Amino acid sequence: MKNRVLIVIMLAAVLLSGAITFSVQADERVGIFVNGQEIDADIPGQIINDRVMVPVRFVTEALGGRVEWNEFHKRVIITTEPELKLMKLADEATTWPYWYENGKLYLEYRNMLQLVREYYPHPSYVPNFFKSSNTFVFNNKTIDLSAQQKGDFHVVAIDELKKAGIINYTWDEKNGNLTFKDPGK
Incomplete structure (x- = not known):
């Protein structure tokens, strides 16, 4: 269940951000780019069951947001501040x-x-x-x-x-x- 929630959140983060692009070649890691800059994440993006999965923390933080894990409710909480x-x-x-x-x-x-x-x-x-x-x-x-x-x-x-x-x-x-x-x- 924990993995399923994480996968859904990671996919949502990918779909909601038009500023993210991916570069994939056969049998290579998934490159993650935010606003033209590649993110050097310690966990590489992956393709699982024909879906691209990326680490939500690195993508969110690259976009200026914060990620928190709520252990009690088993939730990932993503917050961003709108541009002033x-x-x-x-x-x-x-x-x-x-x-x-x-x-x-x-x-x-x-x-x-x-x-x-x-x-x-x-x-x-x-x-x-x-x-x-x-x-x-x-x-x-x-x-x-x-x-x-x-x-x-x-x-x-x-x-x-x-x-x-x-x-x-x-x-x-x-x-x-x-x-x-x-x-x-």
């Missing part, structure tokens, strides 16, 4: 990752604070975000923000800031571009 999309502000590139999900725009909370400080400066008010309660305080307004953990990032939906009248922007989802209307600069 970086936001543009008024068509200028930034180093700020963003997430757009279910109609909401999310930024890492520190980037959100920097955005408010730079684009909507006020001499008397300093924006603050309290991570423990996911609340934003600015100009005597307290706003609860939708927050999520995305890998190493604590992200907040900035739509609530727009609804509260603190910032005003348009979002171009196709180009990942945020443009402010009437910024405080």
Whole structure:
């Protein structure tokens, strides 16, 4: 049973990745290439019953993922992190990752604070975000923000800031571009 699960997982990994190619000659090992680079796996790929079997750990790690074995449930767990999309502000590139999900725009909370400080400066008010309660305080307004953990990032939906009248922007989802209307600069 353990071998059957491993074979199914290895085959699934092979079929799901269009970035993997194989080179096979009669009676030779199966070469595994990921994005044009050959993987030097300690366990070579094999052809078993007319199916190509490759070591899932080496392929997954070559693609930037992680593989874990759950002994209790007899499962191989493969996880990958999606590539971060970086936001543009008024068509200028930034180093700020963003997430757009279910109609909401999310930024890492520190980037959100920097955005408010730079684009909507006020001499008397300093924006603050309290991570423990996911609340934003600015100009005597307290706003609860939708927050999520995305890998190493604590992200907040900035739509609530727009609804509260603190910032005003348009979002171009196709180009990942945020443009402010009437910024405080």
